Amino acid sequence: MSLARPLDPHFDPLVLPADKALSAPIDPERRRGRGAQTNASGRFERFQSMPMDDGWQTLDELPAFKTEVQPEKAKAIITRNDSPDLGFDRSINPYRGCEHGCSYCFARPSHAYMGLSPGLDFETKLFYKPDAAKLLEKELSHPDYKPKTIAIGTNTDPYQPIERQHRMMRDILEVLDRFNHPVGIVTKSALVLRDVDILGRMAERGLAKVALSITTLDRTMARSMEPRAATPGRRLEAIRGLAEAGVPVGVLTAPIIPALNDAEIERILDAAAAAGATEAGYVLLRLPLEVSDIFKEWLLRHYPERYRHVIxxxxxxxxxxxxxxxxxxxxxxxxxxxxxxxxxFEIATGRLGMNRRHLKLRTDLFSPPRQLPAQLSLF
Incomplete structure (x- = not known):
């Protein structure tokens, strides 16, 4: 059975003993290979449901969380933003939710808009946009469209495991390649190498660059914090493969978590530079809305002795x-x-010769297909 209680916005876990969880965790066998410990309701729900043993052993009958994917009918594919601290004004998110299961993912709260939990639901109930390529072609063909670099991977990872089956990124890149439209990609998946043929062609024309996100070089930490993402070694191999194919590649040391992985900044940059990365950036851990509790639950379970210091x-x-x-x-x-x-970060990148030049992708090659007039002229 489940127990429902009103959400408490004033609950502060920093005052709890370091061995006490924020809410009742899901049975480890049911969430094996997942990042979140719980599946608490989102912020728009009036009540929060949690598993509770009522003495009838019903919890033993609950199935393990399995990845479910369903199509999402989108009206448009390019998302616009006017945030002054972002280096792009448009992006594409082919997927909603992410199977990588990163405990710190700042995109988790978006699942609340679907009436789902930013916890385990975010990792197991995924959505893809089957018309993404067609919508993109339509939007790029609009006579008023002005090209600027499209960012992909700024929300959920476009190369998460379900991309192998649905191939949204492959279709999107084919459209961008045909239109000579610039694209910047961020991922933590080695699956990006599958599309190195398209990315290589675009890079030759100054239309593509990729950044690999590396949080830690510690395989044990990575496996618990990013359970279904590529290992650190595979990400470095992806950097090397892209660089050898002539694709400009960088590394994103993100998120930086104080007293947990911040000691690795220099080592991550050293390894990425040796693999061929020429640019680098970093982002401090972000804990908006429900992400705060989800990350704290993970931290309490895996690194309880560091909990108070990190927070x-x-x-x-x-x-x-x-x-x-x-x-x-x-x-x-x-x-x-x-x-x-x-x-x-500045000292390390300077020592390695990184960030000496930030590549600006070309927009002057943009070439949408010719549009036939809606009605032929009589004269």
Whole structure:
């Protein structure tokens, strides 16, 4: 059975003993290979349901969480934004939800809009947009469209495991290649190498670049924190494969988690540069909305001895809160510890010769197909 109780927005887990979870965790056997520990309801729900043993052993009968994928009918595929601290104004998200299951994923709260949990539902109840390529071709063909780099992978990973079957990215890249439209991709999957033929062609024309996200080089930490993502070694191999194919490639050390993986900044940059990365960036851990509890639950289970230190340092960079969404602060944080991280990153990239030049992709080659007039002229 499940027990429903009103959500408590004033609950502060920092005052709890480090061995007490935020809410009743799902049986480990049911969530094997997943990142979230629970499946609490989203912020739009009035009540939160959680598993509870009522003495009839009904919990033993519940099945394991399996990945379910269903189509989503989208009206448009290009998403616009006017955020002043982002380097792009348009993006494509071919999938909703992500099977990688990263415990820190800031995209998790978007699942609440579907009436689903940002927890285990986000990793197991996925949506894909089967008309993505057709919609993209239609939008790029509009006579008023002005080309700028399209970012892909800024929300959920476009090369998550279900891409092997649905091939949304392959279809999207074929359209962009045909239209000579620039694209920048962020992923933590080695599956990106499948499309190296298209990316290589586009890169020759200055139309494509890729960044691999590497959170840690510790396989044990990566497996628990990003359970279905590629191993750190495979991501480095992807960087090397892209670089050898002539695709400009960078590394995103993200998220940086104080007292957990921040000691690895230099090692990650060293390894990425050796593999062929020429650009690098970083993002401080972001914990908006439901992500805060989901990440804390993971941290309490896997690194309980570091829990208080991690949260304390994080709050010192977020104005005393778990998260500050202010433009200009949400990516890097503020305060002495955030300043130290920034300086370490600058010194390491400078030593490695990274970020000497930020590649700007070309837009002057954009060539939409000719449109026939709706009605032939009589004269």
């Amino acid at each position: 304390s340092l994080l709050r010192s960079m977020r104005g005393g809160k778990d998260y500050d969404a202010t433009y200009g602060k949400r990516q890097k944080g503020e305060g002495p510890y955030a300043w130290q991280i920034g300086r370490r």
